[in-house]
Amino acid sequence: MKTRIIFFLAVAFVPAFFLTARYSGTHSKPSDLRDAPISNSALDQLDLGNFNNAAPLPVPYTPQPEQRSMGVSNWIARTKIKPLTPRKWTIMVFMNGKNNLKDAMFTDVNMMEAIGSDKNINIVAELGRSRGLALKTDLYNWNESRRLYITKDDNAKKITSKTLMGNGRADMGDYRRVVDFVKWAKTNFPADKYMLVISGHGLGWMDPKPAGKGVSFDDRTNNYIRTREMGRLLQESGKVDILTFDACLMQTGEVAAEIGNKVSYILGSEEVVPGLGLPYHILLGILAQRPDMSALDFSSIITLSYTKFYQQYVKGVLFSAVRADKIDGFHRLVRKFTTLAIETSDTAALTAARDGVLRMDIPLFGDLYNFLELYSANMKKQDARISSAIRDLQKYIKEELIAVNSYFGVNSKGRNYQDGHGVSLYIPYAPADGVNNVPISEVEARFEAPYTDFAFTRSTGWYELVSLMSTLPSAGQKRGQHTPLQNTLLQ
Structure with missing residues (x-):
């Protein structure tokens, strides 16, 4: 592309x-x-x-x-x-x-x-x-x-x-x-x-x-x-x-x-x-x-x-x-968060984080640290286990995984790049309504190999959370509302 x-x-x-x-x-x-x-x-x-x-x-x-x-x-x-x-x-x-x-x-x-x-x-x-x-x-x-x-x-x-x-x-x-x-x-x-x-x-x-x-x-x-x-x-x-x-x-x-x-x-x-x-x-x-x-x-x-x-x-x-020598530790902490996020199934936090995360020019890429910030800020009720998992993962990203992160300015939509902390992951959009939106299943069908083949999701279980997020409608989503997916990835 x-x-x-x-x-x-x-x-x-x-x-x-x-x-x-x-x-x-x-x-x-x-x-x-x-x-x-x-x-x-x-x-x-x-x-x-x-x-x-x-x-x-x-x-x-x-x-x-x-x-x-x-x-x-x-x-x-x-x-x-x-x-x-x-x-x-x-x-x-x-x-x-x-x-x-x-x-x-x-x-x-x-x-x-x-x-x-x-x-x-x-x-x-x-x-x-x-x-x-x-x-x-x-x-x-x-x-x-x-x-x-x-x-x-x-x-x-x-x-x-x-x-x-x-x-x-x-x-x-x-x-x-x-x-x-x-x-x-x-x-x-x-x-x-x-x-x-x-x-x-x-x-x-x-x-x-x-x-x-x-x-x-x-x-x-x-x-x-x-x-x-x-x-x-x-x-x-x-x-x-x-x-x-x-x-x-x-x-x-x-x-x-x-x-x-x-x-x-x-x-x-x-x-x-x-x-x-x-x-x-x-x-x-x-x-x-x-x-x-x-x-x-x-x-x-x-x-x-x-x-x-x-x-x-x-x-x-x-x-x-x-x-690179911090990648294995990163995977362990992502798995811990993923497991707890699925277990607690705080759909309000997941929806807010998914919909508000800093996305890149290809919108299936979202900044992980920013996603965690938004999840934590929108939890329906405080859960000590997942709050601790989020803090541990954020600290690890900032102090261990990322040696140097530099940025300035805004993206093509005016979003400040200060929300970019050095590493992105696959973060799906809200499910399509069948009119203007492109279903995530259709997007994934265009990949040469399934996402589950990657070492990252085998190590962390991240795709389980992706699958859950892809089923959650956005707050106030209306029929016919479109996402940028149809205008970027699939054309």
């Missing part, structure tokens, strides 16, 4: 460019930044230096027709590589631009080239794209996937980094392509610490059918990386210190459960991500200045630089970092 909104902006940072959604010095105390709005003074600790003076970005363009790929072949145009001696960091960016993000990916590589690899940092990228770039550049007719070793230059209209490998038929929606990329990068560009970025379109935990709509979807092969393949991807490629999703809606409990402790930190947004994605020139520039920083510190820099960068372009964003 692609969002329809396109922002045209003319600001000091760039002369003009478009942002179409992808469905935001090292501080001494990362914990102080755990729930930081953009106005938090901690953001002023970011040493941006001259990295705000980026080169011009691409102008708006019209996507060109593409031919369907004939499949996946072996890599061609190989360049022999003598493995380098280990450096402090290797940044691996898997960039799926075989869709309408192809121009944004061009800009992202140029942002990386504003910094480039150095004696402490390797920056490598696999960039897959298709024809259609509006600017007359060296990429105008590039219709393949290339692996690049990113080197510094000052030319924002050309990618000058050396191509080490190329493949005209690479399937960028195949998780095994990412595995191969990571293994290749680790072998040839070893380091003390690794970050993998998966850049492209995303749809959180949703694996809809027909294929071609999930994370890292490839418009030519109609393939994408399934939620349950995320764990396999990390298992087969080996652990990395940071996994960052430069894609929409990926910071969900369901996605994190599939990944588990195969990484140290999971970074991403609960919400949609502007088309330009991460501000690579800023986060890599700070890393180049301070290559000895820990994975936690770098996670904080990425999270905070995202929100700081987009403050000048959009109305609001969310971004957070999850501690």
Whole structure:
């Protein structure tokens, strides 16, 4: 799914460019930044230096027709590589631009080239794209996937980094392509610490059918990386210190459960991500200045630089970092709450929480912490057991699971992002009335695999609560009243 909104902006940072959604010095105390709005003074600790003076970005363009790929072949145009001696960091960016993000990916590589690899940092990228770039550049007719070793230059209209490998038929929606990329990068560009970025379109935990709509979807092969393949991807490629999703809606409990402790930190947004994605020139520039920083510190820099960068372009964003080693404890507390919520069956609290929760651009995604706040505030009668379970889960989310949460502004409906606390879950709407609303059963029928197949709901029983909530009418709901579902998810 692609969002329809396109922002045209003319600001000091760039002369003009478009942002179409992808469905935001090292501080001494990362914990102080755990729930930081953009106005938090901690953001002023970011040493941006001259990295705000980026080169011009691409102008708006019209996507060109593409031919369907004939499949996946072996890599061609190989360049022999003598493995380098280990450096402090290797940044691996898997960039799926075989869709309408192809121009944004061009800009992202140029942002990386504003910094480039150095004696402490390797920056490598696999960039897959298709024809259609509006600017007359060296990429105008590039219709393949290339692996690049990113080197510094000052030319924002050309990618000058050396191509080490190329493949005209690479399937960028195949998780095994990412595995191969990571293994290749680790072998040839070893380091003390690794970050993998998966850049492209995303749809959180949703694996809809027909294929071609999930994370890292490839418009030519109609393939994408399934939620349950995320764990396999990390298992087969080996652990990395940071996994960052430069894609929409990926910071969900369901996605994190599939990944588990195969990484140290999971970074991403609960919400949609502007088309330009991460501000690579800023986060890599700070890393180049301070290559000895820990994975936690770098996670904080990425999270905070995202929100700081987009403050000048959009109305609001969310971004957070999850501690992967806290996921199991999170599941235990979610199960405790779920069990008690079903047992007590406080329909007033469930209805108020479901109907009032901060929802994302795809409205089946709701912020869990905010859901718990609303549930607690609307309980018909105080129950010590469930009140304790809610407090324990909220505390765990805020102090353990979420390493850093940063936000500013409002969403597309004007809701303040201060209600976003770092992780979303599947929260259904009220049941449809059969006239304008889309029944949840119809929505779920469009998923490639049932929600109950996910590790998260097997571990927590969350779908039992989803099923209960999907039967509860909203207070005062009238026949013919519609929800945004029919206008977003199903069109």
